[in-house]
Amino acid sequence: MKSSNNYLKVMTDMFFIQLFWAFGVMGVMLIIGIVRLVLQFQANGQDNFYNSFFVVATFFFFVIGIMATSFLPHYVGHGVTRKDYFKGASLALIGMAITLPFVAWGISVLTEFVVENVTSFSFREPNMEVSIDDSNFIGNIVEFLIVTPFVEPESNWVLAIGIFSLKILVYYLAGWLISAALAFYRFSIVIGIGFIAISIVLLTVENVLLRSVLSLPIPNRYAFLAMPEGIAIAALFIIPLGMFYLIRVLTKRVSIRV
Amino acid sequence: MTIKVENLSLHYSNHIALDNVSFSLKEKKIYGLLGRNGAGKTSLLSILASFSEQSSGSLTINGITPFENAEIMQQVAFLYDRDYKDESDKVVPLLQDVQRYRPNFDMDYAEELVAKFKLPKDKAVKYFSKGMQSALNVIIGLAARTPITIFDEVYLGMDAPSRDIFYKEVLADQQEHPRMIILSTHLVSEMDYLFDDVLLLNKGELLLHEGYDSLLAKGASITGSSETVEEFVKDMKQIHETQLGGTKSVMVYGALREEEKQAALAKGLEIAPLSLHELFVHLTEEGVE
Numbered sequence: 001m002k003s004s005n006n007y008l009k010v011m012t013d014m015f016f017i018q019l020f021w022a023f024g025v026m027g028v029m030l031i032i033g034i035v036r037l038v039l040q041f042q043a044n045g046q047d048n049f050y051n052s053f054f055v056v057a058t059f060f061f062f063v064i065g066i067m068a069t070s071f072l073p074h075y076v077g078h079g080v081t082r083k084d085y086f087k088g089a090s091l092a093l094i095g096m097a098i099t100l101p102f103v104a105w106g107i108s109v110l111t112e113f114v115v116e117n118v119t120s121f122s123f124r125e126p127n128m129e130v131s132i133d134d135s136n137f138i139g140n141i142v143e144f145l146i147v148t149p150f151v152e153p154e155s156n157w158v159l160a161i162g163i164f165s166l167k168i169l170v171y172y173l174a175g176w177l178i179s180a181a182l183a184f185y186r187f188s189i190v191i192g193i194g195f196i197a198i199s200i201v202l203l204t205v206e207n208v209l210l211r212s213v214l215s216l217p218i219p220n221r222y223a224f225l226a227m228p229e230g231i232a233i234a235a236l237f238i239i240p241l242g243m244f245y246l247i248r249v250l251t252k253r254v255s256i257r258v
Numbered sequence: 259m260t261i262k263v264e265n266l267s268l269h270y271s272n273h274i275a276l277d278n279v280s281f282s283l284k285e286k287k288i289y290g291l292l293g294r295n296g297a298g299k300t301s302l303l304s305i306l307a308s309f310s311e312q313s314s315g316s317l318t319i320n321g322i323t324p325f326e327n328a329e330i331m332q333q334v335a336f337l338y339d340r341d342y343k344d345e346s347d348k349v350v351p352l353l354q355d356v357q358r359y360r361p362n363f364d365m366d367y368a369e370e371l372v373a374k375f376k377l378p379k380d381k382a383v384k385y386f387s388k389g390m391q392s393a394l395n396v397i398i399g400l401a402a403r404t405p406i407t408i409f410d411e412v413y414l415g416m417d418a419p420s421r422d423i424f425y426k427e428v429l430a431d432q433q434e435h436p437r438m439i440i441l442s443t444h445l446v447s448e449m450d451y452l453f454d455d456v457l458l459l460n461k462g463e464l465l466l467h468e469g470y471d472s473l474l475a476k477g478a479s480i481t482g483s484s485e486t487v488e489e490f491v492k493d494m495k496q497i498h499e500t501q502l503g504g505t506k507s508v509m510v511y512g513a514l515r516e517e518e519k520q521a522a523l524a525k526g527l528e529i530a531p532l533s534l535h536e537l538f539v540h541l542t543e544e545g546v547e
Contacts, residue, residue, distance in 0.1 A: 006328060009358055070344075076309060077340075078359040079332040079404070253326075255310035258300055258338050258410070 006080045010088025014071060015095050018064055022100055025060050026107065029053060033111070037121060048123040050108035054150060054164060057100065061168040065175025068093075069183045073256045086248050093172055101164035105153050140219065145203055149210045163210065166236065170206050173243035174199040180250040206239050259333070259405045259438055260284050261306065265315035268301050268462075275301040277462040278315070283455075286436040288428065290453035290470070292446060292538050297459040299442045300338070303408050306440075307336030319406070332361065337399040338410040342391045345383040349394060352383055353401070360402040367431075368401035374423055388415030396424050403435050410442045421445075425452055447535040456534065460542045470534070477532030478514055481507040486525050497540040509540055 029052060036046055046052075068089055075085045115121050148167050153160040181195035208222045209232045218226075227235070261283040268276040276298045283289060293299045304310045305317050308325045316323070324330040345352065349372055357363040372379065375393035377386070383394065395412045409428075413421050429452060432439055443449050456473050458465040466473070477497075480487055484506040491508045498509040509532060514522075522529055 006332075006359065013355075013358075075359075076331075077336065078356060079334060080359060081308075081326045081328050081331055083326060084328060253311060256304070258304055258309060 007084040007087035007091070010071075010075060010080060010085055011091040011095070014068075014089050014092035018092065018096055019099070021064060022060065022096070022103075025056065026053065026104070029056060030107070030111070037115065037119070046123065048108045049111050050104050050153060051150075053100075053104040053108075054148075055146070057104075057164070057168050058146060058148060058171050061097075061172040062175040065172035065177075066179040068172070068176045069179035069251075072251060072254070076256050082251055082254065086251060089176075090244060093169065093176075097165040097169040097172070100168065101161045104164075105157075105161070108153075140221075141200070141204065144207060144219065145200070148207055149214055149216055151214065163214075166206075166210070166240070170203060170240050170243065173240055173247070174203050177243055177247050177250070180247050180254075202239055202243060206236065209236050209239075259286075260320055261406070261438070262318045262321075263302075263315070264317075266302070266305065266312050266317055267314045268298070268305065268310075269313040274462050276305075276312070279459075279462075279464045280315075281457065281464055281467045283438060285454075286432075286438055287454035288432055288452050289438065289440045290446075290449065290456045290534075291440055291442040291459065292444075292456060292534075293442075293459035294444075294542050296461075297542070298462040299459055300410055301462075302459065303336060303338075303410050303440065303442060306406070307331075307334050307408060309336065332359070333404050334406045334408070335360070335399055335402045335404040336408045336410065337395040337412050339392070339412065339414045340395060342383045342386065342394070348382055349377050349379055352394075353398070356398050356402065360404060362403035364401050364403055368397055371397040371400060371427065374427075375420060389417055389420060392416045393420055393424075396427070400427055400431055403431075403437065406438045406440070408440045408442070411444065413443075413445065421448070425449060428452060446538045447533060450534040453534075458538065458541060465541060473537065474531060474534065476513050477509065477511055477537045479507050479509045479530045479532060479536075480522060480527050481505065481530070482525070482527035486527060490522055490525065490527060498536075498543070509536065511537070511541065 029049070033046065033049065033052070071089060072082065072085050075088075076082065080088075112123060115123075149163060151160040151163055178192075178196055178199050182192045204222070205225060208218055208225045209227075211218050212226060213229060213232050213236065263282065264280050266276055266279045267274070279298075279302065291299050291303070301310075305312050306319075306324070308327075308331050311325055318324075319330050319334070322330055324334060347355070350369070353365065353368045353372075357365055357368075371393075375390070375397065377390055377393060377397075383391065386394065392412055392415050396409070396416075399407050399409055399412065413424060416424065425448075428439060428441070441449060441452060450470070453470045455467065455469055457467045468476075480491055482490075482505070484501065484504055487506045487508055491510055494510040495512050496508050497511050500507050514529070519529060
C-alpha cells in the first residue's frame with residue numbers, strides 16, 4: 001500500500017470511530033426517549049428525535065472535536081505525516097457532518113411513525129427561541145451558543161440539513177482548534193485562553209450570520225454584525241475555512257511529546 | 259538506508275538537549291544508544307522518528323529530511339514507554355490497526371509473539387500490566403519490520419524472562435530480516451551482547467560511536483602496586499581508580515599497544531578488560547573529560 005493513501009486510511013478510521021461514538025449517543029437518547037414515553041413524564045409531549053439530537057449534537061461535536069487532537073500523536077507514531085492526519089481528519093469530519101443529520105432525520109421519521117401509530121402520543125413543536133433581552137450577559141452568550149438556528153426538515157429539508165451540517169461542523173472545529181492550541185503547550189496559557197475566546201467569537205458570529213440569513217430575530221447586542229445577505233452567506237463558509245486553516249497552522253510542525 | 263546526522267542541536271528555552279551531534283549509520287546492524295538520564299537519547303530519537311524538529315543542524319535518511327516526508331516516516335518505527343491507559347481495543351485488533359499503516363507488517367509473527375509474551379487476547383489493552391504494555395510495544399516494533407526500528411527503553415516494567423524473549427527475538431529477527439535496530443537503554447550489562455555498534459551520548463553531546471568489539475578493546479584496568487600503576491598510566495586517559503592498601507587499580511580508555519601490554523606484564527602489572535557497563539558508567543561520570 002502506498003503511503004500517499006494514508007490520509008484515506010485516517011479518514012476511514014476516524015469516520016467510523018466517531019460514527020460509532022455518535023451511534024452510542026443516539027442509542028442513549030433513544031433509550032431515554034422510550035423511558036420517558038413509557039413513564040409519560042411529559043404530558044405535553046416531547047421533542048422528536050431530530051430536534052433532540054439537533055441540541056445534543058452541538059455538545060457532542062464540540063467534545064469529539066476536542067478529542068480529535070489526541071489522534072495526532074497516535075498517527076505520527078504509526079508513521080503518518082501531520083498533513084495526512086489533517087486531511088484525513090478533516091474529510092472524516094465533513095463526512096460525519098453530512099451523514100449524521102440524515103441519520104437523525106431517518107430515526108426521527110421512523111420513531112414518529114411507530115409511536116404515533118402505536119400510541120396516542122404526539123410530539124411537540126420545537127422551541128428554539130433565544131432570549132433577546134440583554135439583562136444577563138454571560139447567560140445570554142451561553143444560551144446563544146447552545147440554541148443554534150433551527151429549520152424543520154419537513155419545511156425545507158435541504159436548508160434544514162445544510163444548517164445542521166454547518167452547525168456541527170463549526171462546533172467540532174471550535175473544539176479541535178482549542179485542543180490543538182492547548183494540548184501541545186506550544187503557546188502560553190494566555191494564548192490558550194485566547195484561542196478559547198476566538199472560538200467563542202467565531203461560533204457567535206456564525207450563529208448571528210445564520211440567523212440573519214434565515215431572517216430569525218437577532219439579539220440587539222449583535223445587531224452591529226448586520227451585513228448584506230450575500231456577504232453574510234460568504235462569511236458563513238469563510239469562518240469554517242478559516243478555522244480549518246488555523247488548525248492546520250497549529251498542527252503543521254507540532255512536536256509529539258514522548 | 260543511511261542515517262546522516264550533522265551538527266544536530268536541540269535547544270529548549272532553558273536547556274540544551276542536543277549539542278552539535280554528528281554521526282552516520284549505514285549498515286543494517288543493531289545499534290546500542292547509551293546515555294544517562296537526560297543525556298539526550300529520546301530527543302535524538304524523536305527527531306529521527308519525525309516526532310519533533312531540531313533547532314539547528316541536519317538529520318537525513320537516504321539524503322532526505324524525514325520530518326513530514328510520508329515515504330520516509332512510514333519506514334521508521336519509534337517505540338517508547340507509551341501509556342495505553344485509554345486504549346479500549348484488544349491486542350489483535352490493535353495490531354491489525356498498526357498493520358494498515360506499516361507495509362511490511364507480519365501479522366503471523368505478531369501473533370506468534372503475542373503467544374510468546376503470553377498477552378491475553380480477550381482483555382482490553384488498557385487493563386494490561388505495565389510489563390504487558392511494554393511487551394506490546396516490542397511486538398509492534400518487531401512485527402512492523404520497518405527498515406529503521408527504534409526501541410527507546412521499551413523494556414520498562416518487563417520481568418527478566420520477558421526481557422530475555424525480547425533480546426532473543428531482536429537478534430533472531432534482525433538476522434532473518436536485516437534492518438537497522440536502535441536500542442536505547444540503561445540496562446547496559448544485560449543488553450551489551452546485542453550491540454554491533456555503540457553510540458554514547460553524554461549531556462547532549464556524542465561521546466563516541468564505535469563498533470562494540472573495538473570499543474571494548476579500548477578499555478582496560480591496570481592493577482598492581484600503587485607507584486608502578488601510577489607510573490604506567492600517567493600518560494593515559496584515566497577514567498576511574500580504586501585503591502586498597504598499597505594496591506591500586508586504574509581504568510584507562512584508549513587502546514593499549516602490544517609493547518605497552520608486554521611492558522606492563524614485565525612490571526608485574528595485571529591487565530584486565532573492561533565491560534561495556536564499566537566503560538559506560540565511568541566515561542559518563544562527572545569530572546571525566
